[in-house]
Amino acid sequence: MAPKSKFSTSRERATNPLVWCGAIICTIFTIAVSLGGIVTFIGYLVIHPRVPYVSVMDAHLDHIQIYYEGILEIQVTILIRAQNGNEKTHASFSDSSYSLSLNREVVAQLVAPPFEVGKNSSVDFNYVVPSSPIPLRPDQVEDVDTGLKKDLIIFDLKGSSRVRWRIGSLGSVRYLCRLDCQLRFHPLNGTYIPSRYSSKAK
Numbered sequence: 001m002a003p004k005s006k007f008s009t010s011r012e013r014a015t016n017p018l019v020w021c022g023a024i025i026c027t028i029f030t031i032a033v034s035l036g037g038i039v040t041f042i043g044y045l046v047i048h049p050r051v052p053y054v055s056v057m058d059a060h061l062d063h064i065q066i067y068y069e070g071i072l073e074i075q076v077t078i079l080i081r082a083q084n085g086n087e088k089t090h091a092s093f094s095d096s097s098y099s100l101s102l103n104r105e106v107v108a109q110l111v112a113p114p115f116e117v118g119k120n121s122s123v124d125f126n127y128v129v130p131s132s133p134i135p136l137r138p139d140q141v142e143d144v145d146t147g148l149k150k151d152l153i154i155f156d157l158k159g160s161s162r163v164r165w166r167i168g169s170l171g172s173v174r175y176l177c178r179l180d181c182q183l184r185f186h187p188l189n190g191t192y193i194p195s196r197y198s199s200k201a202k
Contacts, residue, residue: 050085052093052117052163054179057081057124059192061185064153070141072134074107076100076155078127078183084117084165091117091165098159098179100129103140107131110159148187155183 062075080098084091096112108129117123136144147153160178184193 052082052084052086052091052165052177053198054080054082054093054096054161054177055196055198056157056179056181056183058194059183059185061153061187061190061192062128063130063190064148064187066136066141066144066148070136070138072102072107072136072144073131074102074134075128075130076108076183078110078129078157080110080125080127081122082115082117082125082161083122085120086165087120089166090119091163093117093123093177094162094164096159096161098157100183101156101158102153103136103143104156105134105136105140107134107155110157112161151186151188153185153187155185157181157183 056078058079060077062077064072064074066072078100082091082093092114093112093116094114096115098110099106100108100110108131110125110127110129112125115123144153158180160176162174163177164172164174166172179198181195184195185191186193
């Protein structure tokens with residue numbers, strides 16, 4: 001007589017308590033992250049933060065003269081504004097430094113000590129930049145002379161400032177505020193050709 005086959009049934013193994021604990025922790029973490037994102041989003045909508053920036057508001061070419069020996073003398077006035085459009089927090093600016101150059105030759109360095117800009121306010125820096133006599137190469141002399149004849153002199157202004165501001169209870173933000181622009185003048189009367197130049201956060 002053939003032996004009878006034996007079929008055995010077993011209960012499902014009980015889930016390890018560690019697995020349950022892990023699942024609970026993951027669930028709590030997911031909920032916390034979601035709530036944090038919701039709170040941050042609501043805070044952003046309420047505060048509506050605006051990034052502080054730096055811009056060139058005005059300028060004037062007070063003096064420019066080139067001598068036969070290839071020596072250049074200039075004086076430029078530049079108005080730079082630090083703007084903070086936030087109504088609920090102030091902004092701190094530090095390490096502000098900008099180079100003014102003509103035909104790739106640095107003619108002046110514009111710097112400012114650390115300062116703060118109040119809520120929904122601005123701070124202006126009126127730089128009067130007299131340069132020491134600057135020796136130019138023959139090709140640079142030719143470029144400046146051509147610009148004088150065309151009644152158009154172009155300076156390059158490059159630099160940056162470190163900015164720190166607080167977004168309500170969401171924390172502080174730090175970034176480098178870079179400014180890179182060209183300043184165009186009519187040397188016959190020194191007038192500035194206005195252009196919209198503002199810094200970029202990086």
